[in-house]
Amino acid sequence: MTARHIEPRGRGFLLFDSHPAGCGQLVTAMRDQVTPAIPETPTGRPVVLVIGSSAGYGLAATIAAIRRYGADGVGVCFERPATERRTATAGWYRTIATADVAARSGSRWTFINGDAFADDTKKETLDVIAERxxxxxxxxxxIAAPRRTDPLTGLTHQSVIQPIGEGYVTKTLDFSGETPALKQIWVEPATEAEQADTVKVMGGEDWALWVDALIGRDLLKPCFTTLALSYIGSHLTAPIYRQGTIGAAKIHLEETAHTLYDKLIPLRGRAMTAVAGAAVTQASTAIPGIALYTSLLRGFLSEDMQSPLRQMTEMWDRLTGVQDLGLESGRRMRLDWWELHALVQEQVTKRWNAVTADNVRDHADIGWFTAELHRLYGFDVPGVDYTAPCEPDLPWPTPTE
Known part of the structure; x- marks a missing residue:
């Protein structure tokens, strides 16, 4: 494939192409933000499996593990290679760059491109873990996915982002025009079937299947820990999130942590969830009101808003004992303290109530939010020459030694 000039063309907040150099530079910048702090441990480098390693909090967890604690491991993600008409997905290029970070850090990593919900992907992943x-x-x-095929029934379940019980009116950012605009929308309530499907996709069922598969292959090291990422969020977004279909799935995820914890006790293991803070991800952007809320949050906090990488670095410091584990109700680690602080929520609520179509840019940092959306695809990344042609057809990384 010939090198070409790649531009951020798309529809709304979804872009058609990703920029290889921009995605690579983004990962490099993330690497440079993490200070190595490898502790002296009798077992050497920790071995980590990250499900959802190419984007968002999963990517941040992977880079923080490699850079801060020299971790070895396996990353699983589901990405598309380049075609004649389109570049590869951004996660494809980010994974290439993450493999380079691992190689330069002397860490051994294998990245598997496959559907994490599928039995074949689980088998391939466990084979790599056993062999390496x-x-x-x-x-x-x-994992944040729109659909999942149940390996036991063969049925495909589709997740929805809707309130439960009654409809919901909210302010939101509309990305359909040249610039984001404020509007008000009505969201229909989910049916019982839609709620159940969302729990099947986004709940803890697949997480438990991964743990069971590892137990079945005797691949858990002593003092094994498993952790799933969750989110609670503000009272401003609760009707569509924590009290909605996605929230029902997150509750199921947290309930699964209790079930897994009991299962892992005889194996000297533990299970928990980590509640992270608001961030700009492709998954969160699709939720009504979340983009506005996140922009208002940034408008108030500015540089004090914590990135996923900073939160994942804190997560690893807690898991490894550098900081106190600090579990809530025995099974839940809170990384969102900076977002849900009473003063922060008071100020963001004032902005939410005051914001209109005319003054939205006075209260919300829309410029930052839009740039973050572009950075998801490798655009608007400092230090990248976007006038230079780029080769989009890059190979999936080989295992690092």
Whole structure:
């Protein structure tokens, strides 16, 4: 494939192409933000399995593990290679760059491109773990997917983002025009079937299947820990999120942590969730009101808003004992303290109530939010020459030694 000039063309907040150099530079910048702090441990480097390693919190968890604690491991993600008409997905290029970070850090990593919900992907992943590492110390589960095929029934379930019980009116950002605009929308309530399908996709069922598969292959190292990423959010977004279909799935995820914890006790293991803070991700952008809320949050906090990488670095410091684990109700780690602080929520609520179509840019940092959306695809990344042609057809990374 010939090198070409790649531009951020798209529809709304979805772009058609990704920029290889921009995605690579983004990962490099993330690497440079993490200070190595490898502790002296009798077992050496930790071995980590990250499900959802190419984007969002999963990507941040992977880079923080490699850079801060020299972790070895396996990353699983589902990405599309380049075609004649389109570049590869951004996660494809980010994974290439992450493999380079691992190689430069002297860490051994294998990245598997496949549907994490599928039995074949689980088998391939466990085969790699058995052959390369003999077992794992940590499993980090960070999946946000629109659909899932149940491996037992063969049925495909579709997730929805809707309130439960009654409809919901909210302010939101509309990305259909040249610039984001404020509007008000009505969201229909989910049916019982839609709620159940969302729990099947986004709940804890697949997480438990991964743990069961690892137990079945005897691939858990002593003191094994598994953690799934969750979110609670503000009272401003609760009707569409925590009290909606996605929230029902997150509750199921947190309930699964209790079930897994009991199962892992005899194996000297533990299970928990980590509640992270608001961030700009492709998954969160599609939720009504979340883009506005996140922009208002940034408008108030500015540089004090914590990135996923900073939160995942804190997560690893807690998991490894550098900081106190600090679990809530025994099973839940809170990384969202900076977002849900009473003063922060008071100020963001004032902005939410005051914002109109005319003054939205006075209260919300829309410029930052839009740039973050572009950075998801490798655009608007400092230090990248976007006038230079780029080769989009890059190979999936080979395992690092």
């Amino acid at each position: 590492f003999g077992g794992i110390d940590y499993l980090i589960y960070s």
